Amino acid sequence: MSRIIHRSLSHDYPRAVAGDGPYLIDSSGKRYIDASSGAAVSCLGHSDREVIAAIKDQLDRLPYAHTSFFSTEPAELLADDLVAHAPQGLEHVYFCSGGSEAVEAAIKFARQYAVDSGQAGRDILIARRQSYHGSTLGALSAGGRASNRRGFEPLLAPVRHVSPCYDYRERGADETEEGYARRLAAGFEAEVQRAGPQRVFAFIAETVSGATLGATTPPPGYFQLIRDICDRHGILLILDEVMCGMGRTGTLWACEQEGVVPDIACIAKGLGAGYQPIGATLLTDRIIDAVRDASGAFAHSHTYIGHPAACAGALAVQRVLRERGLVAQVRDRGDYLVRALRECFAEHPHIGDIRGRGLFRGVEMVADRASKATFDPALKLHARLKAAAMAEGMLCYPMGGAADGTRGDHVLLAPPFIVSEVQLDEIVDKLARAVKVVTGG
DSSP, X not given: OOOSOOSSTTOOOOOEEEEETTEEEETTOOEEXXXXXXXXXXXXXXXXXXXXXXXXXXXXXOSOOOTTTOOOHHHXXXXXXXXXXXXXXXXXXXXXXXXXXXXXXXXXXHHHHHHHTTOTXXXXXXXXXXXXXXXXXXXXXXXXXXXXXXXXXXXXXXXXXXXXXXXXXXXXXXXXXXXXXXXHHHHHHHHHHHHOGGGEEEEEEESSOOTTTTSOOOOTTHHHHHHHHHHHHTOEEEEEXXXXXXXXXXXXXXXXXXXXXXXXXXXOGGGTTTSSOOEEEXXXXXXXXXXXXXXXXXXXXXXXXXXXXXXXXXXXXXXXXHHTTHHHHHHHHHHXXXXXXXXXXXXXXXXXXXXXXXXXXXXXXXXXXXXXXXXXXXXXXXXXXXXXXXXXXXXXXXXXXTTTSSSXXXXXXXXXXXXXXXXXXXXXXXXXXXXXXXXXO
């Protein structure tokens, strides 16, 4: 019996022992094509020798130095690299060990900025329903995934939640995309007014939704409208690109396609591609200047921030993305993947929607395609799909509860950027077989 407290206490997990490009191999020798990069993490696959060599080299020189005493070269170089390729205005980097920490830091930075800039009365954060921002208490408070929050509500901060961008289920039949964007923005404005504009310190949103909604994209103009509302009321805009950033949607930053720059941005997953745990929060001069002038320091820290080996690995990942033209390849491979999915499932009675950008795609399953009726949650269709896909030799990221927090099943596909068209065909074929197993269709 394993002594590890695994994600499920009733499941016996196979042991991964090796990686080969986009494949993982277990102790029995079975190969699994990683159609979700774990949780949209392993963008370079599982055996990139250049990144591994960079980490080994850093470990030979210096494995760790506590940031209360030292900075290190890989941390400084990575910060410079991120700022050089970030949306203009994001000038400062706070390193951490993952996405939850990046979001936690972003929320605390936003609140400290309010206090340090003489606006201590700003004590309300607004987020969106059916979102996921992490599992620490602050990030969980911001998140809108009902199943994650259940049981912890008494411990959570009183964050207010507005409607997500969910075109498939929430845009009216006669509503244009632009009209839908305006309605969503009006809902945010109304919540700001209910809270009191002088009390809201930040709005946080995933630029493209992650696992909870399965790669739903914002309607055209949505984030520009949100940016305008935030600016008019002095509210900071935090964009969570932990899952959708670092090339996953076909541009290095997902917000590039929205024409907006956030005040604070959160990244992780594709930043280090899984070779070392790392995340980062990027901020504007305005925020850092206020904190520096008033407090002199950010009132928050972790032991492993700026870890030299993690930063060296992440720097190598970012260089590999550029030198091999992988972000452009994400666009091409993403187009191929969505065509293959739509061709495969064009007439499927239990596939309601195929959505997303780049190599970040969601497939929503329904009991009835015409009415968009969901399967009974008691069936746990998403969990059964995961098991069926693994039996076929494919790893994917299914989730339940998209429709209303309880009902709705979808699967997230986010294969490594290095995936070939032949391997994408393998993914679609294995997904189709898994869907047939669990739906009978």
